[in-house]
Amino acid sequence: MATSICRTLKYLQPTICLNIKLPQPVFVPIRTKKRYFIPPAVNVKQKSQSEQETKARAAGVVVRQQYIERAINISCTAGIFDPYIPPEGDARLSTLSKEGLKQRTEQLRQSAASQLAFRKIKDHDNEFSTKEFPALAQQIFIDAHAALTQFNKEKLHSLVTERCYPEMVRGNRYKTLRWRFIESLEPPRVVHARCPDMISKGNLYGQVTLRVHSRQTLAIYDRFGRLMLGDEDEPRDVLEYLVLERHLVNPYGRWRLHGKIVPAWAPPKDPIIKTVIIPGPTLKPEEAFEDLHYQVPKPKAVQWYK
Amino acid sequence: MAASVVTWAGLAAFGRACGSIRSRLLGSSSTLSQVSCLHTSTELNSKHWERKNLVVYPPQQKDELRRPAEIYHCRRQIKYSKDKMWYLAKLIRGMTIDQALTQLEFNDKKGAKIIKEVILEAQDMAVRNHNVEYKSNLYIAESFSGKGKYLKRIRYHGRGMFGIMDKVHCHYFVKLVEGVPPKVEQKTGFDQAKEYVEQLRNRTIIHSL
Numbered sequence: 327m328a329t330s331i332c333r334t335l336k337y338l339q340p341t342i343c344l345n346i347k348l349p350q351p352v353f354v355p356i357r358t359k360k361r362y363f364i365p366p367a368v369n370v371k372q373k374s375q376s377e378q379e380t381k382a383r384a385a386g387v388v389v390r391q392q393y394i395e396r397a398i399n400i401s402c403t404a405g406i407f408d409p410y411i412p413p414e415g416d417a418r419l420s421t422l423s424k425e426g427l428k429q430r431t432e433q434l435r436q437s438a439a440s441q442l443a444f445r446k447i448k449d450h451d452n453e454f455s456t457k458e459f460p461a462l463a464q465q466i467f468i469d470a471h472a473a474l475t476q477f478n479k480e481k482l483h484s485l486v487t488e489r490c491y492p493e494m495v496r497g498n499r500y501k502t503l504r505w506r507f508i509e510s511l512e513p514p515r516v517v518h519a520r521c522p523d524m525i526s527k528g529n530l531y532g533q534v535t536l537r538v539h540s541r542q543t544l545a546i547y548d549r550f551g552r553l554m555l556g557d558e559d560e561p562r563d564v565l566e567y568l569v570l571e572r573h574l575v576n577p578y579g580r581w582r583l584h585g586k587i588v589p590a591w592a593p594p595k596d597p598i599i600k601t602v603i604i605p606g607p608t609l610k611p612e613e614a615f616e617d618l619h620y621q622v623p624k625p626k627a628v629q630w631y632k
Numbered sequence: 633m634a635a636s637v638v639t640w641a642g643l644a645a646f647g648r649a650c651g652s653i654r655s656r657l658l659g660s661s662s663t664l665s666q667v668s669c670l671h672t673s674t675e676l677n678s679k680h681w682e683r684k685n686l687v688v689y690p691p692q693q694k695d696e697l698r699r700p701a702e703i704y705h706c707r708r709q710i711k712y713s714k715d716k717m718w719y720l721a722k723l724i725r726g727m728t729i730d731q732a733l734t735q736l737e738f739n740d741k742k743g744a745k746i747i748k749e750v751i752l753e754a755q756d757m758a759v760r761n762h763n764v765e766y767k768s769n770l771y772i773a774e775s776f777s778g779k780g781k782y783l784k785r786i787r788y789h790g791r792g793m794f795g796i797m798d799k800v801h802c803h804y805f806v807k808l809v810e811g812v813p814p815k816v817e818q819k820t821g822f823d824q825a826k827e828y829v830e831q832l833r834n835r836t837i838i839h840s841l
Contacts, residue, residue: 365784365796502691547691548763550699600765 401576402487402584403524403531406569406631408439410518410535412589416565443519447532450574460514463536463570463581468507470494470583475503487571487582501554502547508561512539517567521574530574533584538566555598569631590629681706681805685762701764701810702773705754706803709780710746714802717743717777721804726813729755729770747775747804754808764810771813778803 373381382389447454470485474494486494518535545558571584607620684704692699710717720743724732729751736748751772758764780801787797 363784363796365786500686500688502688504691545691549688550701550763551689551692552698552701552763553691554763600763 399488400524400529401573401579402489402571402582403522403533404489406585406587407522407533408520409569409587409629409631410567411629412517412537412567412587414591416537416589437518440519443521443532443534446521446530447519447534447572447574450530451532451572456516459534459581460516460536463534463568464510464514464538466570466581466583467538467568471505471507474498475505484580485582487584490583490585493585498546500549502551504543504545504547504558506543506558508541508543510538510540511563514538528575531571532574533569533571534581535587536568536570538564538568540564540566553599555596585631588630590627679706679708701758701762703754703758703762703764703770703808704805705750705757705808706805707746707750708803709801710743710804711799712743712746712802713800714777714779716741717747717802717804720744720747721775721777724751724772725775726816727772728768728813729772729808730768732772743804747806750804750806751808754806758808758810769810769812770808771811772806773809774805774807776805778805 444454444456466485470482473481473485477499482494483491515537516534517537520533521530522533523530540563541561542564543558543561544556545553546555548554567587567589569584569587570581572581573579604622606615607618609615609618681704684702689699720736720739720741723739724735724747727735733748733751736744736751755767755770758770759767764770780803782801783799785797785799787795789795
């Protein structure tokens with residue numbers, strides 16, 4: 327009983343007043359708490375830049391220096407140097423015909439610059455061989471596009487250079503892509519190589535162009551799951567010229583997809599499913615559109631790089 | 633005295649026990665990624681209406697009905713009253729986009745011009761980014777106004793008195809949906825009266841003979 331009373335007294339000390347008065351600290355109430363709100367003054371004179379600077383200096387306020395920097399990425403080049411110009415009718419002639427065979431052999435022997443580039447690449451990269459590289463490169467291509475469909479950023483960055491990445495990814499963030507690589511119709515071949523050096527002389531990058539003839543399916547769905555382009559069940563034969571790049575001087579460099587070359591004679595792409603308005607000519611009040619006989623301008627057939 | 637002593641000790645013990653339970657709960661939640669019992673607030677500056685435009689739906693099958701596109705747009709901190717803006721928002725609810733634009737163009741209120749700009753922006757966004765085919769094939773599904781952050785100023789009265797004046801701001805939200813606007817059935821007074829009489833007639837008395 328006695329112990330319980332002691333314990334309860336310990337809990338109840340602040341409320342129960344005992345005869346023993348301990349010296350308490352004196353609390354003198356001063357009205358220091360802000361109890362009103364004054365809105366900020368509106369008619370403040372706007373200080374000019376020089377006045378603001380003098381005031382800041384007088385107060386001892388230091389504004390940190392602003393660094394206007396622009397980051398440069400040195401792990402890949404900004405474009406395709408000395409691009410390969412695919413010959414006309416490349417896909418039309420089959421390899422088995424005599425003409426096709428002649429064309430093939432000519433192409434590969436022709437360019438001395440390519441042979442030089444191969445030798446330079448072999449100097450830096452011991453495992454490079456013209457026979458084995460195409461299979462590797464095709465696997466990189468398939469993996470990169472698979473990562474694009476899943477949108478696996480880290481894997482995509484390791485398989486694709488920084489120059490190619492925005493081109494692949496732009497506009498696709500809120501879309502669903504379905505891509506399938508069905509089979510390869512012809513074995514991929516190396517057709518072109520160059521070894522440019524950037525900024526300083528020894529900084530070598532190797533760019534190798536690969537010719538890939540394959541069958542693929544592509545379907546792009548927009549944000550709401552509606553089909554925008556392509557068909558998932560319809561495979562198409564695709565002839566592509568892929569450019570892979572590697573930073574040769576870097577021991578951790580890897581062969582990554584750098585871009586695609588679209589030849590000037592390539593057939594036009596399919597239009598998207600929806601109808602689009604093309605801005606037409608501005609009419610004067612007295613003119614009528616039907617009388618103008620306006621021809622929609624067709625783009626020039628120029629080789630361009632994707 | 634005894635009763636109060638018991639309750640005090642009991643309360644203290646209960647408080648300590650509660651604290652331990654809460655700490656154990658918190659400890660377990662730190663290992664798990666999702667805890668349903670705790671309230672998780674979103675990050676700072678996360679505007680929900682804008683984020684509704686970032687939802688991606690899975691691709692539809694060929695036999696499913698084509699999902700209509702929905703575009704969310706808003707404008708924040710408009711210098712206008714939310715109550716006055718409400719009248720305009722209520723006016724254009726359910727109209728097609730062209731009808732709404734004509735109504736707003738010939739309306740004399742200050743908010744009408746602002747709402748018209750917002751709707752034109754949303755239409756442009758829809759055609760460019762959200763794969764909407766025809767820009768007139770949209771209707772206003774939702775449109776409402778909300779309170780923005782008010783600035784406070786002093787309003788001087790006589791005899792040294794003052795009041796705090798609010799400089800009102802509002803937000804305006806709109807949702808455009810692709811397609812034809814759904815028809816709202818107009819109920820006449822006669823129909824409502826008929827329904828009322830039917831309700832009266834359907835009443836039963838329970839536990840009656």
